[in-house]
Amino acid sequence: MSEKNNPVKTVEAPENSDVSRRELFKKTAIAGTIAAAGAASTTIAASNAEPGGFSDALDEFFQKHYQEMSKKEMKKTLARLERKAKVKHGKQIQISNTPPIEGVLFGYALNISKCKGYRKCVDACVEENNQNRDTKIQYIRVLELENESMNFEEADHYYNHETVPHTGKKYFPIQCQQCENPPCVTACPVEATWKEADGITVIDYNWCIGCRYCAAACPYWARKFNWSEPSIPEEEINPETHYLSNRPRMRGVMEKCTFCLQRTRKGKLPACLEACPTGARVFGNILDPKSEIRYVLENKKVFRLKEELKTEPKFWYYSD
Amino acid sequence: MEFIRFCVDGVKEIFRGGKLYWSWMGLLTVVALIGASAYLQQFQQGLVVTGMSDQVSWGIYIASFTSLVGIAAAAIMLIIPAYIFHDMDIKEIVIPAEGLAIAACVMSMMFVLIDLGRPDRMWHLLPFIGRFNFPKSMLAWDVLVLNVYLFLTVIISVYLLFSKYKGKEPKFSIYFPLVILSIISALSIHTVTAFLFSSNVARSFWHTGLLAPRFIASAFSAGPAFFLLTVLVMRYTKVFPVKDIAIKRLTMIITIALEINLFLLLAEVFTEFYHQTEHSASAAYLFFGLGGKTALVPWIWSSVFLNISALVIFVLPLKKNTIFLTLACLFLVVGVWIEKGMGLVVPGFIPTPLGEVYEYSPTFIEAQISMGVWAIGLMLYTILAKISIAVNLERIRLD
Numbered sequence: 280m281s282e283k284n285n286p287v288k289t290v291e292a293p294e295n296s297d298v299s300r301r302e303l304f305k306k307t308a309i310a311g312t313i314a315a316a317g318a319a320s321t322t323i324a325a326s327n328a329e330p331g332g333f334s335d336a337l338d339e340f341f342q343k344h345y346q347e348m349s350k351k352e353m354k355k356t357l358a359r360l361e362r363k364a365k366v367k368h369g370k371q372i373q374i375s376n377t378p379p380i381e382g383v384l385f386g387y388a389l390n391i392s393k394c395k396g397y398r399k400c401v402d403a404c405v406e407e408n409n410q411n412r413d414t415k416i417q418y419i420r421v422l423e424l425e426n427e428s429m430n431f432e433e434a435d436h437y438y439n440h441e442t443v444p445h446t447g448k449k450y451f452p453i454q455c456q457q458c459e460n461p462p463c464v465t466a467c468p469v470e471a472t473w474k475e476a477d478g479i480t481v482i483d484y485n486w487c488i489g490c491r492y493c494a495a496a497c498p499y500w501a502r503k504f505n506w507s508e509p510s511i512p513e514e515e516i517n518p519e520t521h522y523l524s525n526r527p528r529m530r531g532v533m534e535k536c537t538f539c540l541q542r543t544r545k546g547k548l549p550a551c552l553e554a555c556p557t558g559a560r561v562f563g564n565i566l567d568p569k570s571e572i573r574y575v576l577e578n579k580k581v582f583r584l585k586e587e588l589k590t591e592p593k594f595w596y597y598s599d
Numbered sequence: 600m601e602f603i604r605f606c607v608d609g610v611k612e613i614f615r616g617g618k619l620y621w622s623w624m625g626l627l628t629v630v631a632l633i634g635a636s637a638y639l640q641q642f643q644q645g646l647v648v649t650g651m652s653d654q655v656s657w658g659i660y661i662a663s664f665t666s667l668v669g670i671a672a673a674a675i676m677l678i679i680p681a682y683i684f685h686d687m688d689i690k691e692i693v694i695p696a697e698g699l700a701i702a703a704c705v706m707s708m709m710f711v712l713i714d715l716g717r718p719d720r721m722w723h724l725l726p727f728i729g730r731f732n733f734p735k736s737m738l739a740w741d742v743l744v745l746n747v748y749l750f751l752t753v754i755i756s757v758y759l760l761f762s763k764y765k766g767k768e769p770k771f772s773i774y775f776p777l778v779i780l781s782i783i784s785a786l787s788i789h790t791v792t793a794f795l796f797s798s799n800v801a802r803s804f805w806h807t808g809l810l811a812p813r814f815i816a817s818a819f820s821a822g823p824a825f826f827l828l829t830v831l832v833m834r835y836t837k838v839f840p841v842k843d844i845a846i847k848r849l850t851m852i853i854t855i856a857l858e859i860n861l862f863l864l865l866a867e868v869f870t871e872f873y874h875q876t877e878h879s880a881s882a883a884y885l886f887f888g889l890g891g892k893t894a895l896v897p898w899i900w901s902s903v904f905l906n907i908s909a910l911v912i913f914v915l916p917l918k919k920n921t922i923f924l925t926l927a928c929l930f931l932v933v934g935v936w937i938e939k940g941m942g943l944v945v946p947g948f949i950p951t952p953l954g955e956v957y958e959y960s961p962t963f964i965e966a967q968i969s970m971g972v973w974a975i976g977l978m979l980y981t982i983l984a985k986i987s988i989a990v991n992l993e994r995i996r997l998d
């Protein structure tokens with residue numbers, strides 16, 4: 280994993296005058312371009328109405344890429360975003376920027392013979408990750424397939440029986456496969472999405488321009504877009520958030536499953552795993568030879584989705 | 600000093616014109632304003648106001664972008680004969696054609712801009728200031744080549760016009776290298792736009808090497824056809840007495856490119872349908888519908904019908920008749936617009952990589968915004984063509 284992928288190592292920028300002069304130049308240049316484009320007035324007028332006032336709006340507009348912020352800038356940014364969330368959602372939340380843990384590469388395995396199609400993972404995911412309730416963004420899709428078929432084109436995405444499992448059917452949950460070669464990352468024109476050192480592909484919601492090229496590039500349909508301004512009832516907001524994962528998003532940006540890095544980087548398990556009543560899900564550090572996930576990978580007949588595309592997913596399926 | 604006078608004369612020319620001119624510009628302004636107010640709505644509420652979804656995440660905006668890139672590139676089909684082979688008949692219509700290229704370029708950029716979820720963050724795309732994912736991202740490439748092409752086209756047109764304005768012959772040593780560069784970048788804007796789609800392994804409908812050649816062939820038929828259409832209008836309204844021979848040349852270029860395009864399309868359709876695999880699901884959806892869902896079927900069959908009718912007119916002597924010729928151009932432009940847009944961009948998303956067939960059709964707001972962009976583009980083209988005709992006919996010149 281390269282240095283670049285690890286934000287801990289890159290955040291420290293020397294605070295000398297040269298840097299600030301460059302900064303000034305940069306800001307002037309940006310401002311000039313924007314003004315020339317005639318966009319400044321609309322942008323600022325639009326953000327002026329937003330919570331936090333004019334200076335916050337300006338700071339948000341000029342906010343740097345996650346990987347380029349210094350420690351100080353990061354602290355200020357997180358505070359500003361928390362402030363904004365408070366005004367918008369009426370709730371105090373915490374936004375952390377916990378870095379990846381050294382020597383950890385996350386992997387997920389799912390036992391399809393245990394999955395019964397309850398979709399508990401889907402609901403738990405929405406609650407944990409603060410998805411927009413209006414457009415009903417879901418990171419996990421459970422397909423219902425004929426028992427003998429693996430043809431997704433014949434799958435039912437919206438099965439709705441009194442009880443599951445339905446006879447003769449099997450269930451196949453799909454979420455972000457956390458590719459080692461993620462096509463979405465290559466596609467993004469502004470590097471708003473990248474793979475972290477622990478193997479998780481993340482998005483800087485404040486850097487994404489919303490072109491949706493990554494969504495076209497993803498073979499697993501894992502990237503979901505905020506078509507409207509996200510709305511979540513205040514009491515349903517999960518206040519424990521991470522900058523790169525479940526913090527409140529804004530309209531016009533992409534989002535995706537991060538294997539709940541706000542939890543897993545602190546040693547907890549993903550919400551979908553905890554919610555699964557059948558124990559179909561196994562999660563862990565694939566670099567740790569004693570982990571359960573390694574046991575599964577070594578002892579079960581595992582397979583991955585669309586392996587022929589060479590995306591090298593870190594999500595395995597098996598049955599027993 | 601001379602250049603300032605040239606600019607002033609150019610601007611003056613914009614404000615000179617008869618009733619027809621002003622009604623045309625007035626109409627375009629109204630459409631543009633309607634588009635702008637629809638865009639304001641989209642800007643405030645987000646892209647929910649469109650028909651797009653997570654399943655079909657690109658729609659009519661990117662479709663229009665794709666076909667307009669073709670029209671923008673097509674100007675070189677006139678530049679090459681005029682400035683490489685010194686075809687005098689083509690030369691007189693080359694500068695209006697450059698005007699069309701500029702307008703099409705601007706329109707295609709506008710279509711990308713209105714498609715963005717966060718247009719306020721455009722500056723993230725600027726090299727050095729933002730973070731430009733170059734050379735990895737094909738979209739980054741596309742932004743780059745489009746800008747280079749636009750820049751070159753503007754420079755060339757201004758130089759050629761300015762020379763004519765001064766009554767001097769343009770200097771070979773200046774325009775020739777520029778023309779060569781612009782030919783290369785015209786080919787690249789279209790190739791890169793094709794790569795934008797064909798580089799996606801996730802979408803088998805787009806993932807074909809034939810895409811770039813098909814893009815070029817369709818561009819080189821629809822682009823000149825669009826231009827010819829406007830030339831015919833200019834001749835009909837007597838604003839520009841274009842010679843028959845120039846029209847003949849254009850017709851020939853269109854016919855050849857059209858034949859090649861249809862051949863490539865046929866080859867593609869054959870491969871998709873001879874053995875229907877999972878990979879032909881999108882094509883099957885496009886032409887016949889899947890699981891009872893058929894939103895794109897009328898689109899593609901009208902495109903087939905329009906393309907074939909255009910071909911028939913172009914290969915028969917019928918094309919000598921102005922009415923038929925106009926019709927053929929119109930058919931071709933619309934036919935290719937559908938084929939490249941609703942027939943290529945949208946079905947790439949259907950079914951989704953998880954096999955879901957979810958349909959897309961543009962909303963009224965999307966249509967209004969798109970019309971608005973077209974109106975702005977046509978206004979720009981009208982202005983550029985007007986100035987270049989005035990210079991060409993020596994209505995404005997340095998004396």
Ligand code: SF4
Pocket residue numbers: 466467468469470471472482486487488489490491492493494532533
């Ligand atoms: S939508 Fe955002 S993350 Fe996706 S490619 Fe565009 S800028 Fe990058």
